[in-house]
Amino acid sequence: MTDLTWRNWGGNQHSHAANVLTPGTVDEVSALVKEAMATGRKVKAIGSGHSFTAIAVADDQRVVLSRLNRLVSVEGNLVTVEAGMPLHQLNEVLAKLGLAMPNLGDIDQQTIAGAISTGTHGAGAKHSTLASVVEAVTLVTGTGEVLHIDSASPLFPAARLSLGALGILVEVTLRCVPAFYLLADERPMPLAEVLRGLPSEIESNEHLEFYWYPYTDRAQLKRNNKVEVADRPLPGLRTWLDEEFLSNTVFEGACRLGQKIPAMVPAISAVAARALTARTYTARSDRVFCTTRRVRFVEMEYEIPREHLPEVLATLPRIIETLPFKIQFPVEVRFTGPDDIWLSHGYGRDSAYVAIHQYSGTPYEPYFRAFEAVCEPLGGRPHWGKMHYRNAESLRRAYPKFNDFLAVRDQLDPARVFTNAYLHQVLGD
Ligand SMILES: Cc1cc2nc3c(=O)[nH]c(=O)nc-3n(C[C@H](O)[C@H](O)[C@H](O)COP(=O)(O)OP(=O)(O)OC[C@H]3O[C@@H](n4cnc5c(N)ncnc54)[C@H](O)[C@@H]3O)c2cc1C
CATH class of the missing domain: 3.40.462.10 (FAD-linked oxidases, C-terminal domain)
Incomplete structure (x- = not known):
């Protein structure tokens, strides 16, 4: 986890970070982002490295949320977990509560943050991406501000699936279903x-x-x-x-x-x-x-x-x-x-x-x-986490709200603390 060198599960992406940070609290995440902003550095939060694209490649500082992996709260079917929790752990936590995710993809090795950030999905015409069951997120923006975003916020349709471009997710609230x-x-x-x-x-x-x-x-x-x-x-x-x-x-x-x-x-x-x-x-x-x-x-x-x-x-x-x-x-x-x-x-x-x-x-x-x-x-x-050769110009044509997303990116990460070569390719400067 703290190795400077990293490769993804598929073995087709590699990086060598300048340093690896493993914050254990939201305040520590906020402090490291403020430090990066002040010193002109980049930070890249990663999950389990199960993306095939270079989306999780850290060009400068890699942030690993393996210590932010706990259950935060349960209110009926709404379950809030820290964003570094892997899906296999989430499934066990939910089972103990008599709950479950309504749908999942093929594997359970991804973190919840990584899975929702790339549009991970399973199968089912009445289902959509895992991000569609997200009711709220808490993220640390590019200025180090801690923002809670739920459906009342105009940022909600951008923040639920954000390619790691808007901030570091620290908590995610999921609308679960009774175990089945x-x-x-x-x-x-x-x-x-x-x-x-x-x-x-x-x-x-x-x-x-x-x-x-x-x-x-x-x-x-x-x-x-x-x-x-x-x-x-x-x-x-x-x-x-x-x-x-x-x-x-x-x-x-x-x-x-x-x-x-x-x-x-x-x-x-x-x-x-x-x-x-x-x-x-x-x-x-x-x-x-x-x-x-x-x-x-x-x-x-x-x-x-x-x-x-x-x-x-x-x-x-x-x-x-x-x-x-x-x-x-x-x-x-x-x-x-x-x-x-x-x-x-x-x-x-x-x-x-x-x-x-x-x-x-x-x-x-x-x-x-x-x-x-x-x-x-x-x-x-x-798929944002699977190989492709598209750039921002061509993706803009595929997504009606692409420019709206870019406007939220300008607002939440004005100094592009979270960018890397992949985000440059798919979202532009
Ligand atoms: C064997 C295999 C099977 C798969 N099956 C499926 C499938 O069935 N369906 C499907 O849709 N996909 C599938 N995938 C793709 C996979 O679900 C996605 O690529 C997913 O993003 C990987 O999650 P991760 O935790 O490994 O994240 P990473 O790949 O490490 O990171 C992905 C993105 O999430 C961001 N991120 C991670 N943590 C944070 C955070 N705390 N805050 C902000 N951003 C963050 C990273 O910056 C990066 O942008 C599969 C991949 C593999 C290797």
């Missing part, structure tokens, strides 16, 4: 059948996603729905076999083999797609939403207006066929609903998220660039 169980139903299907059924599947399932296996016409559909009782637990051996052995150990071996002998990748993908079996089980919500990911990869994820999904999916095989290398990872597709957060990917529209991945250490740029070239003209918005 999910019934997970996962089944391999032909891709064409998945696509044909999508409109009704999206409507009738609370959380819907699917994976398409490149070089095949096969997909895996995943439906998660609330149930009253958890009466179908997966046997421990099956959980280990699916989550640990097949999804991590065997998959890692397959990726290494594909990296050494690229010509084998289509065959490996076909075997993987055929080897998928159907399974249904019930478990505590966060244990269904989140899995363990040990195989390292890099990722680009585009949010697109949902009606454009067929067009985007039809283009992907053509892109993949023409690449000078092979793609080892399935393509993930999720659906979410609209929100009113200015820099949310789902601002004002029904979304489909399409995520493409590549095994770490394998070429990916032509793949990602070709995919972006398809999504950008359709109004696509890149």
